[in-house]
Amino acid sequence: MMEIVDLLFSPTTSVDHAAYLAALINDHHRDFATLYPDSSILPKMHFLVHTPRLMIQFGPLVRHWTMRFEAKHSYFKSLARAIGNFINLPYTLAMRHQLYQCYLNRNEEQLPWKSDMEVGPGSAVCDDRLNETLNQPSLSAYSCSWIKVDGDEYKLDTGVIIEVTDDMPTIGVIKKKLFD
Template identity: 40%
Template structure:
């Protein structure tokens, strides 16, 4: 109203809504002989016919006549205002309706409403470098939210009969409900468990309020004997939360118990973070590092004499253990290339005894005769050891 040109700066839907409701808001306050008000009522008459889903040929002729009267009256009351292109398009509405049918069958109002979302996003993001990608991504995120929240895929529980029929416990309940009988407390609880389980399988552990309301409404419509004395008839089955009060009803209580049980299972106890076993400290070698490196290089290229190999392997055991720990990312193949004499029989055991002298004999100390007998018996069964197990017993290690 503050604009000099008289423009309302509103969208088409907003202007349409205001124009339809304005007579209800201020119609009783306007004098009957007000010509501007008569112009507005004439425009409403044009709109009623333009937005009509069906029209006859005589009505289209009448529409063309009142459109001409509207334009003429507009120029007489507001001589300083010139007609716009949309006023000219209105003159062709009659011909378009006669050739193509009612205008609402092919109007662009819904496309403009959809386009409003993209206009708002472009204004908020202020990023026009790749505006098409930005708008497409935001629209996909909106569609994903609508699908997950249940605003697009409405709940449909028309198959309550089938849900009860598919379970053994639900069949006698279905028979009692179809006959109009009153079900017992145990049957009611069983039916609630079946229906809530079906709802959770379809919509998850936290279905929307509309989904739960749809299930309760369909339940009393399918079985009128389950209605309560409330106006909706389904308050005992589900009632939405209001004024910071939680939702109630048999369905909601069952869902709440399921969520509590799931939360209890997920929070059964604090998860222990497995700590890596502490690494033992490798003692320093008493020999100079240069001499140890020379021995390791000699072992790369020599495997004889065996006594010399065993001596050098024993002297380089600490150096070798430190190298393996510092290069933990190396594969076994890489380690064997660096220390090929590890494949010589007895060398790994010798290294272990050199590095951990206190633990080297622990295996033999815990190797009880009972374990010895079991290992030998298993080897004989697997036919991997040709040995007679007769007479094996305690003390025959």
């Protein structure tokens, strides 16, 4: 069985390797039938019969495996179970994945208040409720349709990382843009 695994994961292949692999698989199936006469060969074991042909047709099989895709899919499966909300699941998973990617790709060196900022069209806001909410008397602010910080444009309903605690992001959604 170890020789079969070695040939399946080999980075190079040839017609001789495929022929040798076919013989090893044949021996394995025969030995299995001898050792376990009451059991039939499992479908997974039958699929091995096709691997020498696939090896000749496509080259080294290690370059065609799906392990990375399965690992990525397991992230979405565990996220779906953890969320527990199956209404519009593809949208929810896509949004959470994008926000997680934002978190992973963040650059802590470039903080927004230390960056070049470009502000879109808008108007001045002078609201007592805003001053009370932010606990800042006589605060003047500017409400705008977009803000560009270091080339990254932020619009309404865009997710942003507010803070990171114990390597877990707190993500907020922009509902109103105010600029001081």
